[in-house]
Amino acid sequence: MLSSYHHDYARVGLAPWRGMSHASNPPLPFQVEVVQGLLATYSRWQAELVKCPESYYLAVWVFELEFRESAVLVAIRQQQTRYEQFFGEPLEPQPPLPELLRRTSGAGQLRWQAYDNYYPSFDASDWEHPAALARHLQGRRYFTEARPDGDTLYWLHRGLVWVGTAPA
Secondary structure (H helix, E strand, O other): OHHHHOEEEEEOOOOOOOOOOOOOOOOHHHHHHHHHHHHHHHHHHHHHHOOOOOOOEEEEEEEOOOHHHOEEEEEOHHHHHHHHOOOOOOOOOOOOOOHHHHHOOOHHHOEEEEEEEEEEEEEHHHOOOHHHHHHHHOOOOEEEEEOOOOOEEEEEEEEEEEEEEOOO
């Protein structure tokens, strides 16, 4: 995958949480075990990547509100820049590390940074009435993106994502 597509990932993939848009997160002790698995995958990949002659991006992504999206990701070449900049700039000041990462053995070996997580949610054309769209957006953090077809894409805030990378 890495040589063909310049990126690869291993997602949590937990039923019933994976693929359900409104499912709650699994219990914290279970999340700790899953993050330990992601960290083990990170370590295995890192050991293989030291043989890689080119630079790479390797990180663990832990989503607070949508834990099921958590993953380990590796990227090279043009995909490296894409994923390094995927969430924009880290939050400043950084919030305290969440309990999940404080309780996970081995998490302290990575440098963790929090980012706002925005999700492409819908196009303005999905709404027939501007008032209904305004009510839907009321009190939510979002930004818009102009689409090539002239429509507007709405990106809704979905909490924080914690990105763990090797210490500098």
